[in-house]
Amino acid sequence: MRRVYFVLLLLLSVNLVSAQSSDNAIGLRFGGGNGFGTEISFQHALTDLNRLELDLGMFSRTNYSAWSLAGIYQWVWKIDDGFDWFAGFGGRIGSYSWSGDYSNQFPNGTGGSGILLAAAGNVGLEYTFPMRIQLGLDYRPEIKIINHGDAFGNNIALSVRYRF
DSSP: OOHHHHHHHHHHHHHOOOOOOHHHHHEEEOOOOOSEEEEEEEEESSSSEEEEEEEEEEETTTTEEEEEHHHHEEEEEEEEEEEEEEEEEEEEEEEEEESSSSSSSSSSEEEEEEEEEEEEEEEEEEEEEETTTTEEEEEEOEEEEEEESSSSEEEEEEHHHHHH
16 A cells, blocks of 8 residues: 555656646546445546546455456546546456355356456546545446356446546
8 A cells, every 4th residue: 555655646746846737647446336346547538528547456355356457438528627527438357266165156156267348337526626636436337248246237436546
């Protein structure tokens, strides 16, 4: 965790020295529901009205581990000074593996591995403070195409990012 703080502090320091700004943001997306928990999140503006968001999540428990990469194309609309709302679509790809008896959750419940593939939507609201810290709240429903559990997933997340 210290490394994350150090990287964010370094980015803040570099940006304060520089007078330039761009439309990128990096930080953490704290998800819940059927998501991957905390994800490393990166936003890259394509134009003034749309952007690409990439979220890398890793999940590990005793006898179970998984990773995923979500890519979401978003349209962004300004509400007021600092406030934006956004909507978009994209997908998620990843991998999982488990060992032990999970017969109530997985087919062939004694172990295995596989890939994840899902189509996703996204809608949310965010606020960027004058010091370039961005707070966001979003909802991401997913229809899982290749999966090991439910065919539909819900993910609500709070994001904290630094805009640079």
